[in-house]
Amino acid sequence: MIHGTHNALNDERNDLIKIFINGKFYPRHEAxxxxxxxxxxxxxxxxxxLRLHDGVLVFLELHLDRLWQAAAAVGMTFTFSRTxxxxxIWKTIEINNMHTDVHVRIMITRGIKKTPSQDPRLTISDxxxxxxxxxxxxxxETKEKGISLFTSTIRRGTPDYLDPRLxxxxxxxxxxxxxxxxxxxxxxxxxxxxxxxxxxxxxxNFFIIKNNEVWTSTGQYCMNGxxxxxxxxxxxxxxxxxxxKNFSLFDVYGADExxxxxxxxGLTPVTKIDxxxxxxxxxxxxxxxxxxxxxxxxxxxxxxxxxxx
Numbered sequence: 001m002i003h004g005t006h007n008a009l010n011d012e013r014n015d016l017i018k019i020f021i022n023g024k025f026y027p028r029h030e031a032x033x034x035x036x037x038x039x040x041x042x043x044x045x046x047x048x049x050l051r052l053h054d055g056v057l058v059f060l061e062l063h064l065d066r067l068w069q070a071a072a073a074v075g076m077t078f079t080f081s082r083t084x085x086x087x088x089i090w091k092t093i094e095i096n097n098m099h100t101d102v103h104v105r106i107m108i109t110r111g112i113k114k115t116p117s118q119d120p121r122l123t124i125s126d127x128x129x130x131x132x133x134x135x136x137x138x139x140x141e142t143k144e145k146g147i148s149l150f151t152s153t154i155r156r157g158t159p160d161y162l163d164p165r166l167x168x169x170x171x172x173x174x175x176x177x178x179x180x181x182x183x184x185x186x187x188x189x190x191x192x193x194x195x196x197x198x199x200x201x202x203x204x205n206f207f208i209i210k211n212n213e214v215w216t217s218t219g220q221y222c223m224n225g226x227x228x229x230x231x232x233x234x235x236x237x238x239x240x241x242x243x244x245k246n247f248s249l250f251d252v253y254g255a256d257e258x259x260x261x262x263x264x265x266g267l268t269p270v271t272k273i274d275x276x277x278x279x280x281x282x283x284x285x286x287x288x289x290x291x292x293x294x295x296x297x298x299x300x301x302x303x304x305x306x307x308x309x
Contacts, residue, residue, distance in 0.1 A: 005265040050104050106130070107130045150180065200217065207258065227261040231294060
């Protein structure tokens with residue numbers, strides 16, 4: 001099995017899921033998009049991912065805020081409202097008879113092109129909307145074992161050419177970083193910013209613990225992570241000293257603990273970076289505490305049922 005933050009337990013129900021494409025549902029093997037789709041041709045699309053826990057789409061408004069901000073950033077006009085998109089998501093969940101441990105991926109491209117081209121004026125359709133909901137439970141083994149990282153030579157870009165906060169379909173630089181890490185024998189990639197400070201990973205955000213303090217990057221060059229936001233939230237609410245600051249590999253190699261955050265895996269410990277053992281190479285006490293606080297935040301979201309159907 002591939003080891004990493006997106007490890008999921010095998011679930012045969014996913015072979016029979018129905019996928020939402022522009023208002024219709026298709027069996028998995030029949031779900032297709034035109035080769036003239038702008039996302040396929042030039043990576044002109046945006047996406048969002050969220051989790052269904054006990055019948056509730058947790059942190060839904062935060063995810064939708066991020067999606068609408070992404071659309072504004074790339075100049076994409078939606079032909080549907082937030083309410084309509086939420087209805088589409090729930091229809092997808094219901095038609096697949098889903099209740100919990102579900103990962104929902106929403107992908108929206110600018111639409112079909114008249115001919116292969118970058119030019120958005122050659123788009124001849126409304127945006128294409130795809131919603132894939134899968135039964136996905138994160139592997140407990142991954143959380144207990146932790147993951148290893150390798151520092152890629154590929155840097156996180158600056159906001160003036162491709163803002164790292166944008167969830168867009170153009171992920172080739174992150175794929176390249178991950179390939180470097182895999183070839184180096186690691187599970188995932190750690191990425192620095194253009195100034196040489198630690199930014200994020202190829203698909204998750206990165207934290208270290210030093211002297212019971214929680215450190216993460218400034219946010220200028222990292223992904224606009226909802227789980228990152230919530231970890232900082234629980235630190236504040238529980239009076240845990242935390243910083244968004246510049247730090248380098250010098251600090252990382254001497255950290256007491258390290259972990260990464262993501263919508264699917266929550267908090268995942270990092271036990272080794274560039275061949276160096278971090279701390280004692282196990283699931284650290286502060287990481288475990290923060291993970292428990294984050295899980296409690298999800299439980300509270302479910303109890304209030306703010307985003308249930």
